[in-house]
Amino acid sequence: MNIILVLIPLSLILLAAGIWAFFWGVNHAQFDDLDTPALIPLADDPPAVAARREGDVPP
Amino acid sequence: MSRTCFHCGEAIPRGVELGARVNGTTQPVCCIGCQAAAEWIATLGLGDYYRLRNMPAERAVEAADYSAWDRPQLQRLYVHNSADGSAEVCVLVEGLRCAACSWLIDRALRDLSGVRAVEVNPGARRVRIVWTRDDITLSAILHRLAQLGYVPHPCNAQALDALDQREARTALKRLVVAGLGMMQAMMYAVTLYAGAFEGIDPSTRDFFRWIGLLVTTPVVVYAAQPFFAGAWRELRARSLGMDTTIALAIALIYLASLYETVTGGAEVYFDSASMFVFLLLGGRYLEMRARRRAADVVDALARLQPALALRRRTDGALETVGVHELEAGDVVVVAEGAAMPADGTLLGKACEVDESLLTGESTPRTRRRGEALIAGSVVRSGPVEMRVAHVGADTVLSSIVRLIERAQSERPHAAVLGDRIAARFVGGVLALTALTAAAWFYVDPSRTFAASLAVLVVACPCAFALSVPVTYLRAASALARIGVLMPKSDALEKLARVDRVVFDKTGTLTRDRLELVGVEVAAGRSINECLRIAAALEFGSTHPFAAAIREAVSTERSIPEAESLRTVAGAGIEGRIAGQRYRIGRADFALALSAGTTDDDNVVVLADERGSLAHLRVRETLREEAAAAIAALREQGLEVAMLSGDSDARARGIAVRLDITDFRARATPEAKLHALERWRQGGSVVAMVGDGINDAPVLAGADIAIALGGGTQLAQSSADLVLASDRLDAIPAARLLALTTLRVLRQNLYWAVAYNFAGIPLAAFGLVPPWLAAIGMSASSLFVVLNSLRIAPPSCSAERVQASAPPLAGAVPA
Numbered sequence: 001m002n003i004i005l006v007l008i009p010l011s012l013i014l015l016a017a018g019i020w021a022f023f024w025g026v027n028h029a030q031f032d033d034l035d036t037p038a039l040i041p042l043a044d045d046p047p048a049v050a051a052r053r054e055g056d057v058p059p
Numbered sequence: 060m061s062r063t064c065f066h067c068g069e070a071i072p073r074g075v076e077l078g079a080r081v082n083g084t085t086q087p088v089c090c091i092g093c094q095a096a097a098e099w100i101a102t103l104g105l106g107d108y109y110r111l112r113n114m115p116a117e118r119a120v121e122a123a124d125y126s127a128w129d130r131p132q133l134q135r136l137y138v139h140n141s142a143d144g145s146a147e148v149c150v151l152v153e154g155l156r157c158a159a160c161s162w163l164i165d166r167a168l169r170d171l172s173g174v175r176a177v178e179v180n181p182g183a184r185r186v187r188i189v190w191t192r193d194d195i196t197l198s199a200i201l202h203r204l205a206q207l208g209y210v211p212h213p214c215n216a217q218a219l220d221a222l223d224q225r226e227a228r229t230a231l232k233r234l235v236v237a238g239l240g241m242m243q244a245m246m247y248a249v250t251l252y253a254g255a256f257e258g259i260d261p262s263t264r265d266f267f268r269w270i271g272l273l274v275t276t277p278v279v280v281y282a283a284q285p286f287f288a289g290a291w292r293e294l295r296a297r298s299l300g301m302d303t304t305i306a307l308a309i310a311l312i313y314l315a316s317l318y319e320t321v322t323g324g325a326e327v328y329f330d331s332a333s334m335f336v337f338l339l340l341g342g343r344y345l346e347m348r349a350r351r352r353a354a355d356v357v358d359a360l361a362r363l364q365p366a367l368a369l370r371r372r373t374d375g376a377l378e379t380v381g382v383h384e385l386e387a388g389d390v391v392v393v394a395e396g397a398a399m400p401a402d403g404t405l406l407g408k409a410c411e412v413d414e415s416l417l418t419g420e421s422t423p424r425t426r427r428r429g430e431a432l433i434a435g436s437v438v439r440s441g442p443v444e445m446r447v448a449h450v451g452a453d454t455v456l457s458s459i460v461r462l463i464e465r466a467q468s469e470r471p472h473a474a475v476l477g478d479r480i481a482a483r484f485v486g487g488v489l490a491l492t493a494l495t496a497a498a499w500f501y502v503d504p505s506r507t508f509a510a511s512l513a514v515l516v517v518a519c520p521c522a523f524a525l526s527v528p529v530t531y532l533r534a535a536s537a538l539a540r541i542g543v544l545m546p547k548s549d550a551l552e553k554l555a556r557v558d559r560v561v562f563d564k565t566g567t568l569t570r571d572r573l574e575l576v577g578v579e580v581a582a583g584r585s586i587n588e589c590l591r592i593a594a595a596l597e598f599g600s601t602h603p604f605a606a607a608i609r610e611a612v613s614t615e616r617s618i619p620e621a622e623s624l625r626t627v628a629g630a631g632i633e634g635r636i637a638g639q640r641y642r643i644g645r646a647d648f649a650l651a652l653s654a655g656t657t658d659d660d661n662v663v664v665l666a667d668e669r670g671s672l673a674h675l676r677v678r679e680t681l682r683e684e685a686a687a688a689i690a691a692l693r694e695q696g697l698e699v700a701m702l703s704g705d706s707d708a709r710a711r712g713i714a715v716r717l718d719i720t721d722f723r724a725r726a727t728p729e730a731k732l733h734a735l736e737r738w739r740q741g742g743s744v745v746a747m748v749g750d751g752i753n754d755a756p757v758l759a760g761a762d763i764a765i766a767l768g769g770g771t772q773l774a775q776s777s778a779d780l781v782l783a784s785d786r787l788d789a790i791p792a793a794r795l796l797a798l799t800t801l802r803v804l805r806q807n808l809y810w811a812v813a814y815n816f817a818g819i820p821l822a823a824f825g826l827v828p829p830w831l832a833a834i835g836m837s838a839s840s841l842f843v844v845l846n847s848l849r850i851a852p853p854s855c856s857a858e859r860v861q862a863s864a865p866p867l868a869g870a871v872p873a
């Protein structure tokens with residue numbers, strides 16, 4: 001059972017790392033807007049990209 | 060090297076990288092409050108204050124100097140003055156979180172002499188203050204507000220954004236810390252419970268308890284901070300609120316568990332403590348999101364107004380100035396695609412402006428030289444030069460924003476009552492907790508702690524205090540989304556009781572323009588030819604009939620040029636096309652060139668010297684959504700009636716087209732009021748819909764007055780509801796929404812009361828363990844919030860009607 005003396009502190013370190021990473025994300029605007037990013041892939045490609053893709057397709 | 064704050068002189072904490080732009084250079088500041096204060100002072104042109112002062116300012120968060128608010132430059136932007144010597148301001152308040160806060164602010168400010176009215180809306184975090192200018196200064200009021208620990212901000216969009224972002228981020232962090240902490244604490248708790256049944260050696264048990272203490276401490280110290288801050292504020296103001304009970308419960312659980320851990324006692328409750336914090340934070344997070352959504356509409360309007368303007372100096376050169384520096388009489392240039400900085404008149408040639416966010420009308424409107432331009436409308440063809448007439452709080456846009464803000468910060472009667480009950484309730488709960496503790500101490504001392512804790516947690520009247528504000532806030536935002544503003548907060552209750560809707564005719568059911576419905580031509584003439592001649596004659600006319608003709612003649616048909624046009628007022632127009640004399644207008648005028656006559660109000664005759672060429676039949680244009688709106692109201696079981704000041708024939712024509720049997724023509728405003736009075740005496744609850752050119756008194760005589768957004772400000776100020784979208788089909792939708800809202804409100808209140816009354820006795824008799832009480836209490840708050848989210852705008856009825864409406868010009872046979 002002595003293994004828990006290692007594993008539990010290890011889990012706590014991981015927990016602290018997780019919280020630190022989350023705080024970093026919040027401070028870097030990763031959670032400010034949860035709605036718009038989901039829609040970005042649905043928007044039309046910008047014209048330049050769209051034109052190149054059309055060129056790739058054989059007539 | 061330690062840096063000091065430019066504004067307050069305190070050391071800047073590590074990791075804070077804030078800067079304030081003052082006189083062109085960026086200065087380090089210690090907090091957002093100082094940053095706002097410093098930049099604010101700088102934008103008012105008072106940056107010299109920092110050179111001239113001989114001691115640093117107070118830290119802005121504690122007690123900033125609010126005397127700047129008394130300066131006319133600032134007041135002009137945010138303060139609305141009334142003729143009777145009173146003034147009105149709306150401030151955004153930091154740290155305003157719950158119904159108890161609003162109660163505290165309300166009390167503290169009302170005690171000041173000279174303050175006439177205080178309306179606090181915890182949902183939108185706005186405080187509306189009406190005060191007498193001669194008795195007290197605005198700065199004194201705001202200073203009192205700051206002393207309470209609430210930092211007031213000017214109500215503009217920029218301050219709102221920074222505040223919103225910071226609050227949302229902190230709330231999310233606290234929620235996640237509490238959530239992760241709770242999960243860990245639960246896992247250790249499971250081990251301890253298992254150990255209690257299966258046997259566990261004391262050293263392992265103590266190890267898990269210490270680990271549990273380790274993960275719960277950040278939850279209590281960091282995540283639960285808002286509750287402790289709130290409780291401290293309530294204690295300082297010597298008023299009891301919800302935060303007091305919550306903070307007391309958290310502190311009790313945590314400290315008792317800490318004591319047990321250190322002394323190796325019987326039981327620890329770290330899982331209960333962290334779960335309690337997490338569930339409460341979850342409820343508050345949801346509430347915050349709901350109220351941010353509601354505030355969005357106001358923000359959108361506030362953001363319409365640009366911050367900078369291009370002003371033409373007397374020497375002709377252009378300079379960029381802040382909008383608040385503009386004064387009436389200034390000449391500003393607005394680029395294409397930009398928004399008007401102020402109300403004014405157009406100086407250049409005609410231009411097109413988009414006023415859709417103000418009126419809901421999506422097609423650009425043409426403005427000619429000398430016509431009024433509204434702040435916030437967007438220039439579609441530019442650049443445009445205009446002379447400023449009104450700035451800041453006097454603009455039309457500001458008055459609309461104020462209308463919405465009043466709707467949001469005027470608390471409905473039910474909410475005021477709810478607060479008062481909640482505050483008294485908390486006192487009772489604390490007494491009951493003490494009683495429970497005393498009773499159990501004599502019966503069974505080992506259960507004293509658990510039972511009194513359960514009472515404290517179960518009895519927290521969170522759900523009760525949340526139910527009214529959350530429901531109303533949600534309703535107001537749903538209404539705003541279908542284009543209905545609610546200047547009076549009791550409007551919803553009245554709207555739900557309405558059983559008769561009375562419409563004004565002109566401008567409400569109809570638009571103030573005519574449409575061409577039929578052309579009868581003399582033998583040997585074509586419709587196209589006659590229309591072309593008519594269009595040529597009416598070319599420069601502003602009469603509604605001319606607009607109807609122009610709309611009917613599509614652009615491909617070439618319009619001949621008419622010469623020597625002569626307008627005879629009230630009769631018609633005479634002109635010469637290709638040498639031939641024509642007349643168009645009333646029958647007796649047009650046919651005077653030849654002979655014969657007809658008498659019909661709605662027929663316009665086109666004639667030449669030999670006789671009538673064509674009879675053009677016109678009628679008033681109905682609002683395209685009017686018929687659908689009336690049908691929808693009937694479907695809901697309401698009576699529909701129409702009052703008109705117009706002639707009997709015209710009123711009957713409209714009534715037949717809309718299938719209204721109950722109508723009154725040739726009604727003066729007094730007659731309209733009388734009609735309303737009779738309906739009301741007959742037991743009806745009457746809603747009056749009008750656009751208000753002369754409807755304002757009639758609107759005031761109805762149980763509930765609904766004004767169209769395109770109508771006059773006078774009508775809107777006396778209205779209970781304003782249809783900002785200018786669409787009648789918002790009325791049936793709004794009524795459905797009102798019915799839903801009242802139903803949800805009733806459910807919420809019943810639920811909250813039933814929960815508290817059922818829970819308290821159970822808890823007092825020791826039948827509810829603290830963790831179950833925490834779940835129950837948070838669940839009841841969540842139930843209230845989620846139930847309120849059910850109030851949503853009816854599914855896009857506006858778009859559906861718009862799509863099925865026939866195109867306007869299509870009614871003309873060609």
